[in-house]
Amino acid sequence: MRHMPARLAREIPVQLVDLSLSGCLIASSHPLDEGLVGELRVTLDGKLYQDTVQFQRFVRRHGTRLEYVAAGQFEWGNRPGTASVRGSLPLPVPPL
Numbered sequence: 276m277r278h279m280p281a282r283l284a285r286e287i288p289v290q291l292v293d294l295s296l297s298g299c300l301i302a303s304s305h306p307l308d309e310g311l312v313g314e315l316r317v318t319l320d321g322k323l324y325q326d327t328v329q330f331q332r333f334v335r336r337h338g339t340r341l342e343y344v345a346a347g348q349f350e351w352g353n354r355p356g357t358a359s360v361r362g363s364l365p366l367p368v369p370p371l
Contacts, residue, residue: 290341294361295361299361303342309331309332315347324359325357
């Protein structure tokens, strides 16, 4: 049997807490592993923005609905024709 590259995808709802040109801070009710690479998708005013993010730091905070906070760094390069989270969203991030 030949081994082929593959990836496992799972959609996890998150709240965008902070945003900069180089990274973001998110809150989630699900744990995220440090080093995880994922695609952050944000819909604002009916428009989809997305970027690939590698999560560098992860903290668990007890006593809140969104118990996990993760800091991620944007990977440079984006699919042609897609709106970038880091370059297109207005700063500061509007409350969700």
